[in-house]
Amino acid sequence: MTKANKYTHITHESIPLFIDDDSTILILGSLPSVKSREVGFYYGHPYNRFFKVLSSLFNEEEPIDIDDRKSFLKKHRIALYDVIYECDIISSSDASIKNVIPIDIKSILDRYTNIKTIAINGNKAKHLYDKYLLQIARTYGVKTIYLPSTSPANARMNIDDLIKAYSLIK
Template sequence: MTTPDLVQGFAPIAGGAPRVLVLGNAPSVLALAKQQYYGNPRNAFWRIAGALYGFDADDPYPERTAALIANGVAVWDVLRECRRAGSLDSAVQPNSMVANDFGAFFSRYPTIGRVLFNGAAAERNFRRLVPGVFDVDFTRLPSTSPAQTMRYELKLAAWRAALTG
């Protein structure tokens, strides 16, 4: 059995006045190695975001994040830290989860009106770990992870409806 590693999340991607917050659960092993959100090349997040906002998923990371910011999209993870062996959300040790400070985040970015959960684990852990009532709309979307076997076209359609609707 593999010993769980301490996983520490990244600072959020957020400009001055984001309107939408995309929440993942915790960065994958590949994301941690690259120090980039959705760093696994098989994760569809950047491909979907590029299709919606007019950039190439292979553009340099600073250009991709700038495109999100320019379109009012912030990105963060529910978990500030956790212990996990591998990359699967199901491998996170439940008693090791520490949520990010969403009270401070929403106070700093009052322009956020929608939160989009990138998959079920992000939604489940947010609802379990984050106290408080926030004046935003919450929507769970299909995970962009390669572990979510839904066809790309269906993921893209769901994300397009949420981000451009």
């Protein structure tokens, strides 16, 4: 196995749950990319369109640095985390993910009772959410919505299509 194809064991300790007591929407991806883990915050790859989409949706300037992104999310009561707490992965390839341990959604929903909607970002996150977390979230009466990935790997969707899809969270 070449170095490029080597599995790395990842835990979510490098980027904690981003949430506060006022959060009403929890957006879950699959797992932070290598670049996000390097910068220490969600959607850190420069070509990921997540913050471009949300800022367009809310008619605001796109937040660039991490502190501005956090302020933007808090202002709009958006929390961020991922479906996966721990797994083995090759680089940032969702297709390579194995040995998944999901997040403890029950503890999150017990603690943050203002969460009314969970939005799932991308197909891999959807598959894993449905497998591990959906039934638990339903017991809390939380609405689940599925959104397309904002990753640069999702080239089939242009920015306008993503903004339209993400309007469900507004």
